[in-house]
Amino acid sequence: MLEYVFILPLLSFAVAGVILAFGKWLPGRGASAGIAVAAWGFAQAAILFTKAIQGKLALPYEVSIPWFSVGSTQATLGVYVDGLTIAMLVVVTAVSLLVQIYSIGYMRGDPRFKRYYAYLSLFTASMLGLTISDNMLVFFMCWELVGVCSYLLIGFWFEKPSAAYAGKKAFITTKLGDLGFLVGLLSLFYCTGTFRISEILELAHIGFIPPAAAGAAAILLFLGAVGKSAQFPLLIWLPDAMEGPSPVSALIHAATMVAAGVYMVARLYAVYALSPVALDTVAWTGAITALTAASMALVCFDLKRVLAFSTVSQLGYMMLGLGAGGFTAGMFHLTTHAYFKALLFLAAGSVIHAVHTNDMREMGGLKNKMPVTYITFLLGALALVGIPPFAGFFSKDAVLAAALARNPYLYAVGAVAAAMTAFYMARALVMTFHGEPKDMKKYDHAHESPPVMTGPLILLAAASVVSGWALSRHEIFERLVNFEGVLPFELHHVSHGAVALYAGTVAVLSMGLGAWLYKSKPGIPAMLRGKFAPVAGLLDRRYGLDAFFLKFVALGDRLSSVLFIFDLNFLDAIAIDGWAWLTEKLSRIQRWFDDNVVDAAVDATGTVTLCAGRLARLAQTGIVQNYLLFIAVAVSVFAALAFAG
Amino acid sequence: MIEQIVFYMLAAVIILSALGVVLLPGVMHSALCLGLCLAGVAGVFASLGSDFIFAAQILVYVSGIAVLILFVVLLAGSASDLVTRQINEQWLPSLLICAAFIWSFLRIPAYFSGITAKSDPAPTVRALAGALLGDYAVPFELISIVLLASMTGAVLFARRKAE
Amino acid sequence: MTNIILLNPEIILAAAGLFILLAGAFIGENRAKLLFHLGIISSAAVLGMIITQAGLSAYGTGTMWILDPGAQFFKFLILAATVFTLLLSVNYTAIQPRHIGTYTALLLWASCGMMLLSGAMDFIYLLISLELISISCFILTGFEQKNPRSAEGAIKYFLMGGLSTAVTIYGISLFYGATGTTNLFSYASAVDLHLSDPAYIMGMLFILVGFGFKISMVPFHFWAPDAYEGAPTPVTAYLSTASKLAALGAMMRIFASVIPHHALNLTIIIAGLAALTMTLGNLAALFQTNVKRLLAYSSIAQAGYMLIGLVVADPIGREGVFFYALAYLVTNMGAFAVALVVAGKTGSYELDAYDGLAKRSLGLSIVMVMFLLSLAGIPPLAGFVAKFYVFGAAVNSQHYLWLAVLGVLNSVVSIYYYMNIARRMFFVNSEDSSPVETDLYTAGVIVITATAVLLIGLLPETFMRMIKYCVSFHF
Amino acid sequence: MSLLSLIVFAPLAGALLILAIPNTRTKAIQGVAAASSAVCMIFSGYLYYAFDKSTAAMQFIEKVSWIPAFNISYHLGVDGLSVTIVALTALLTLVSIIYSFNITLRVKEFFFWFLLLEVGMLGVFVSLDLFLFYVFWELTLVPMYFLIGVWGGPQKEYAAIKFFVYTLFGSLVMLLGILALYFNSAPHTFDMLELARQSSLFPLNFQIWVFLALYLGFAIKIPAFPFHTWLPLAHVEAPTGVSVLLAGILLKMGIYGLLRVSFPVLPLAAKWFMPFFIVIAVINIIYGALVAMAQKDLKKMVAYSSINHMGYCMLGMAAMTTIGFNGAVLQMVTHGLITGSLFLLVGVIYDRAHTRDIDAFGGLGARFPIFAGLMTIQVMASLGLPGLAGFVSEFLCFLGAFEAWPYYVAASAIGILVTAAFFLRMIEKVFLGPFNEKWAGLPDMNLRELVAIVPLAVLTLVIGLWPRFCLDLIDPTITYLVGIVNR
């Protein structure tokens, strides 16, 4: 069973190529191939999962083949499977499969349909590779590859300049984080001498890595996660990434790729655990992200962007959970979040597909026209908000419990963010599906999506409803990811019950408030918005983070053009500054500069050389007695020299 | 004593006539001064007891070269030479250079100071003849080619008149 | 007296000159070109004789001259240059048919003087050979009767030559005063006595002026551009090669072999002059628009490179000079040959005449590029190995490393103007696109020199071995 | 038998043959050019195949005494350091020649110089005698001058002479260094292997001077800051096929020279120099990337990115470790493939649109899928996307250098970001966004162009996925080399 895990990414990869090359002749223009492979992958993952929770697998499983070697260092290609891997595998394959099915309907008629499926398969391949890789080098490679797939898919409708821009922005912002990842990887290599995850974990366990070095490497690596998982302050790319097709947002920007950062931290948790500073960094970054992103979602009118902010916020929760020591909680939240957020995105996609707009102000009253979408969206929202007994309740509860155990302030931040979450989800739900239609033309046009789209919605809704409960039963998930305590600090035991009660109450209240406000008193939010315009503006501007980074970019541009001017005009001259100065002086004495090629050709050195040349020619006056005089002068000078010596 | 008087007289003649060659405005006058100067040098040779050289100097130089030059001056000279400047603009630097030369040259007499002739001069014609037909035969013959070449050249350039 | 037979080549050459001169007086104008052939045959024959003499070592009458492989090497070069020059002259129209006899005779006599010069071991002898060269060359320079440039070049050449000869003679007189001899053998045995003698110092200095003039060493080079430009082109080629190399050979004998190296500050002065020579030659060449003048400055610069080897004066340096002389001879001769062809077609020595030459005659252009690159010292051509040799000597000496560095910088500068010609040939277009034909004689020269340039560059070993042998016997 | 000689001189035979063909027979000239470089490619392929991967020793050695007076011999041989580059040279020349079939101006001369250039390049990489090395080194100069000067862009003459003078300056100083090595070795020799054996005899002071002299020559070729100013100009003005070789091969000569000559022969000086070298490497990386970002001209952008990529090579070398050297050598190969094909691709668009201004395009991705796809792949490779060739080599360079110079490596990581930024911006402006109808009539890539570019793209992928394709050959030699250097 486990021996065939390596086939998963390879098959996806191959099918990507097949679709690109032969998609034209495949049924469904290639979609069938992609879906078949994804289905097979999901089946594999499901079987693995089942066996794993039954304890029938010998975990961790590891196998590798040499890839290349330089000197005594060897790079390998291999598979490392443990509970964490399996948990992630299930998420990836499941969401990938459903999204691909859904896309048949969503992307119907797109001229680049074939390419879309190829990209999706390529992404799935990379994501699977990342998941099962046994070493950090390949992990990093896949990490980069998913970034590129994200770039390609965000900019899939690249005729729209905003889409092209968003793709680039996403790539470069994550790349900024990846620099940290790269340096962190290098330093990790020099701490451990290996890229292999199992060896790194082993060395971390036995304390071979000095805590300071481990902390440094961990924080550097975490920078990569900050980029990839859109943590503060690199969260700016994710809302823009919504320019891509909605299924892509569901797959990449909600369920899987953005979770890769969380997965990475979890994967190397033993290293992080060596350094409390690193863990605190993770936790606080997560908390701040959760709060800021949630607050941004409060004022956003773009349905998908609300979801995107929500995603960022939830990713912050995962980080918070991990950083606070709640390893299981973080990963658990990752899993449940994947389902309900994918669901929300797909449902939103369904809406957008119907009304051809993202703006919630132009929607409204859609629940009658699109009942399936409405109900699934509602379920997803409830799961996200954390209303018991939906999935989000269990996982978010676990995260908050871990936070409380670690640090009350972390918990407070998380709780406030949770309240905000409930509020903005209520807002989105109401604005989209309830009330009166704002734009009758769009409303009339709207219709329920075809079954190929609603089918996945229903399946995901089911997962959102039950997964939290199912996985927390008998601590299935906890046993699966099999986290052994390696924390450098004691975790206080916190009563889950109290936290749960509190969280549930807050969620319900907040959601109710939101629903009431937007349904019955739509004037109040508008009034508030007007009253607190600066705050709203700040939130709209995402706390000025975009501007900050754009300034950074502009600075880079300015620097680059300054350097270019420098390169063009000064560099050749600098080495010969004195010469250039001399040239200038000489040039005033003589009108020496004509426009021949050589003159231009030699820049400052050349100019000086040429001036000297002209001086040399000046001596050649044509008058023979001048020549004779020069000779006489020379001889007398030499005579003086000869005698002096 | 006589020796000294002779030397200083010859020296005066040589130097003055040399200055004449260099400074006199008329080329004609210069040429005459050159003749005088060469004759003075011939006198120096005589005073040094070089009889053969003395003769050669008179024959070849004074009568040959100086006359040749006079001849050309008459052909190529013009009356305006007497009124136009004969010294060019670089006379001042030249003067300085010449001063520098003198300064260098003075080391040589200073180095050889106080050396007098140890023996009386003897006739040299026979000895010179022997050398010219003996060890120096090759250069002696060579000279004839040099002269031949120069004659060829003179003929070549002189003939140009006809064209 | 008995070994005068060893001077047979020179005697025959002089006699041939005389014969041609006389024949020129009687031969009809339409058949006057025969005289060129006569000259070519006789100098080639003498070249053959020189080769048969190879390996001989002997002193001449009164030890005034010497026959050693070193001298033979330079005689070989001189005769080769003479043959090339005569070949180039055959179709040179500016020489009137009735003067061909005179022209050829003077050329042969000049070569005769150069051959004697390369074996000279006595200053008197050396002086007379020098004068034979000078006088013949003065006349040859002014040979283009209708061209005022020719006359002007000749008169400048003559005046400067006259002064430098006079200075040299004065130097010889001082040398005689200091040593009591004009002979280098006698001198070589008693040199240490005279080192502080001002007459000796001044004498050597003045003698250096004469040689500096001949090899166009800065600051005695002023005649060269003017005379080169004015002279008939084959004569320019001759002056820039044979005349220069002969004087260089004699200079090697005197300044690198006979006079002990530590003896004077003279070496430092020559080193400084070498530096000046290459720098000034290259810098001034940058601006030339006349190809003859450009090559004149280039040849001044080349003399500077050769002087590096002379300054270093250890065996490698001397071999370097010899090798450089060989490479320079074929390269420069070839370049002048091409210039002659181009001028023959366009009637101009200006650089514009080269515009678009590649389209008119690709072969000629490629060959010209080869010559230019060889002059610049780009492998795998003769000029490179030569530069490699002299720079190597300088690097090896360590003391004169700076000369090598300067030489390198100069080579870089020189590439501008050499490549400028290449640029015109390949990059610039001209209106006239009629093909350029080469006459048989010039083509012969070009083919031979081009082959030599490649051969010396690619397989220098033979030449190196020969030169090693020559240098080891060069007194 | 003498395989290396065949490889080196096959193009020369072609060049001479071309001279004999009349001007007007364009097809025949093209045929001969392609055939002779194909022969060369086939031989190189065989060389690559027959190369013994298990040893660090020189293979396919040919040694014939050439100039015994200076102990110079015609000494050829390849080891892992050179064999990959020889193959790369043969390949890039072949595809460039195929690409250059569209040249119509003075075809005969073009291919003559082109093949001559190939001789020089191949010779540099196989010669084991410094004199021979230098001869070949300079032999590349002249054809390049004419190739840029005749067939180049608007500023071709300036570019040509600047290239010529700049590199000649460097190589002549290098010649002095070579001479100094010769005269200070005992017995005097130009043999690289022998000199490396004698390296312990050279005192540090001497080594430093010689190293600097050699470095000047190599640095100008690399080009290392601040000697790079000739490069953008030459690249931009040169015709496409020539830019490919200029970037793909000629720059490598500098790196190769350092690895082949400077490091093993002058190990002490190399160690002494490394603190400076790493700084230069970092400057190259960041500066090259930043300046590339300012470019509006596609070709200039690619040209400056070469400066950046050569910085990675230098970074790898500065490590003086096996990993770093491996990375540097692999980077040479991958950069040749990637930048070579980028130049070809820029040429493709320039041939059609007659502009290279990034802002002049837009939305080409929709209408020219093949072109856009290939371009995207190569750009991604260039900015170090895993799975493509650039990643492995760059990563090895970083990995190698990190131990010795962690902070420099961290700083140079900025270069990656900037590279990504300008390349993606370029892609955005050229391929994405609304289609610029001005270019509606242009065709997508034709067969000739595909034949030239696809092999490079395929190799980019192959090396990216299976770096052992190259590394297996490189590694033993490098391991040995590092042993020498650190002796």
Place this chain on the structure above:
Amino acid sequence: MTLSHYLALSGVLFTIGLFGVLTRRNIIGILMSIELLLNAANINFVAFNRFLYPGQHLGQLSVIFVITLAAAEVVVGLALVMAIYKNLKSAYVEDYNILKG
């Protein structure tokens, strides 16, 4: 009289001649000045021979050669002067300046 006197005389004569060479505008004047230089050398030869090396005749021998060479040179020089005079109608050397630079 001592050797020094003759040497000094010769030096002075040389210097005067040099001055003439450098400053005479007329080309024949320059030629004549060159003759002065040669005579200065001749005085040296003879004086050295007389005072330092009385046993030999090398100095005098040299003078003979120098005189002859001077004659040959003057012949060529004057012929050239005639030629250029006919071309340019000027005997002033600074007028001969087509060739320069």
